[in-house]
Amino acid sequence: MSARDSGFPRVDAEHDFLRVRRRQVLSRLANRLRREPDDVNIMLPFAEVVDALGYVSERRIGLRVIAIESIVGSVDRGRDFDRRFRPTSGRVRERWERLAQAARRGESIPPIEVYRVGELHFVIDGHHRVSVAHALGLSAIEAQVTEVRTRLGSDGIRHRGDLIVKDYRRLFLERVPLTGRARTSIVLSDPWHYAMLGEHVEAWGFRLMQDEGTYSDRATIARRWYDEEYLPVVDLLRQADLVGRRTEAEAYLCIAGERYRLIRTHRWDDDVIAALRNQPR
Template sequence: MVSSSGSPRVDAESDYMRARRHQVLSALAARLRNDTEDVQAMSFDEVVAALGRRGEHYVGTKVIPLDAIVGSVDKARDFDRRFRPTSRTSRERWERLARASRTGEVIPPIDVYQIGDYYFVRDGHHRVSVARSLGVDLIEARVTAIETFLAPVGIDDRADLELKYWRRIMLQRVPFTGEARAAVAVDEPTDYGVIAETVEAWATRTMHAEGAYMDKQTMAKRWYAEEFKPVVKMIEEAGVRGDDERPAAAYLRIAGERYRLIREHEWNAEVMAAVSKGRRKRRRPDTTR
C-alpha cells in the first residue's frame, strides 16, 4: 500500500522522488552488473524492425496489466523498463497526474500498440509511470494490435532483437516451414545470413546441374531434405558435433571445415573422415610453449 500524509500535493512529491530514487538505484545496479539493457524501456520501432511488420488492426478499449507494458513508441529513453522517469524534465507533469490519481479524478485511457503479449505506449507514458508508482496492477488502454512476420516471443532485450532480425532476413530469403523452420536455428545472429547464402549457393549449383529453375519454396524444401538432414545425420554418426551445439551450427561449422580441407561441396564418408581427422589435429595440445 502507498502511504498517505493527507496532503495530495505532498504525497505526489514523495511519489515522484521515490520513483526517481528507485530508477537511479536500479540503473546503478545494472551498470555494476554491466547489464544496462536490463533496465531500459524497449523501443517499439526496434521490435517491429526485428520481427517484421505485416499489418495492424484496432482492438478497442480494454484493461491491460501494467507489467505487460515494456516499451514506448517515442520515449524509450525517458522511462526505464518499469516506467520510472529517467530525468527530472517532466517532474511537474508527473506530480500533477499523481495528485489527480490520489484525489480520484478520472484518468483517460492510454494508447498502446500490442505485439503478442507485449504493449508499447503511444500516448500516456506519465499515466503509466504514476500508476506503477502507486502500485496499480491494471490500466485502461486503447489497443492497436500489430501483426508481425516472426512470432513475438523471447524478445526481452536487444540481443534477442538482433537474433530475431537476422532470422527474419533468412526466412524471407529462404522460406522454411514446419519441421525445417524449427530445426534451422542458431544462437549467433549473423549465422542466419550465412545459412541463407549457403542455401542459395546450393540451389544455384543444383539448378545449373539439373538445367531447371526452382522457386524459393522449392529451394527451402529441397535443401532441407536433400542437404541439411542427411548431412546432420552424417555429423551425428561421425561424432563431430560439439556438446550442446545446435544441428544448424554444427552443419555450418563442418561445411566450412570441409571446404577448407578439400575445396569440395560433396558429402561422403571420406569427407567426414577428413573433417574428423582435421578436428582432432586442431585439438591436439601445443607442447612447444
C-alpha cells in the same frame, strides 16, 4: 512493495516520484557495476521492433485491460522513462505528480493508447500514466489497443540487443522462406550467422539447379535444402556426437564450412566425418 500512503495525496505523490527516481538511478548504477549492455534498461523503440520483425498489417481492436508487465516500449518517448517506466530525470515530475495525486484520490484516469505486437505493448499516449501505475504497484491498466501483425513473432525480445538477432533472422527467412517446423527449428545465437547461412543455402540451391538443369524458386530451394541437406546432415552430426552445446543449426553451419575447407566435394562420407571429429567445436 506497495505505494506509501500517509493520507495526504500530494505528499504521497511527491514521495512516490522521489522513490521511483531513486530506484531508476540505483538500477543504472547496478547495471554499470555488473557491466551489463547499455540497452538492457532502455525502453524498446516501437519502430525498431517492427522493422526487425517485419511489418505486415494492423487493426484497431479497441478498449482492453492489459498487464502492466507487458508494456515494454514506446513510440516516441523512450528518453523520458526507462524499461520499467521509471522517470530518467526530473523533467516529467510536475505532470507525473499530478497524475499520482489523481490516482491516489481515486479519480478516473483515461485509458492509455498502445500498439500490440505479439504479447508486447508499446505506448503511443499515456507514458506518465503507465509510470504512475508501476509506482503504485498496479498489475493492469485500461488501454485502447491497435494490434500490429509482423512476419516474425516477438518472443525472445527482452532488450534492444535482441532486435539485431530478430532482424537478421527476418532477412534470412526472406531469402530462405522456410515454413512450419523447418522455420522454427533454425536457431542461431550470432545474428551474423543468419547471413552466412542464407548465402550457404543460396549457393546450395544454385548447385542443385546446375546439376538438374532446371530453375527452382526460393520456396522450393528452401524446402529441398531442409529436407535433402539439412536434416540428413544434422542426423549424422548427432550420431557422430558433433553437435555439442550448440544449436543444431549452429553445428550444421560450422561443420558445413569445415567440410568444404577440408574436402572439396559435396558428398558426406566417412573420411569427411573422421576429419571433422578432429576439429575444435
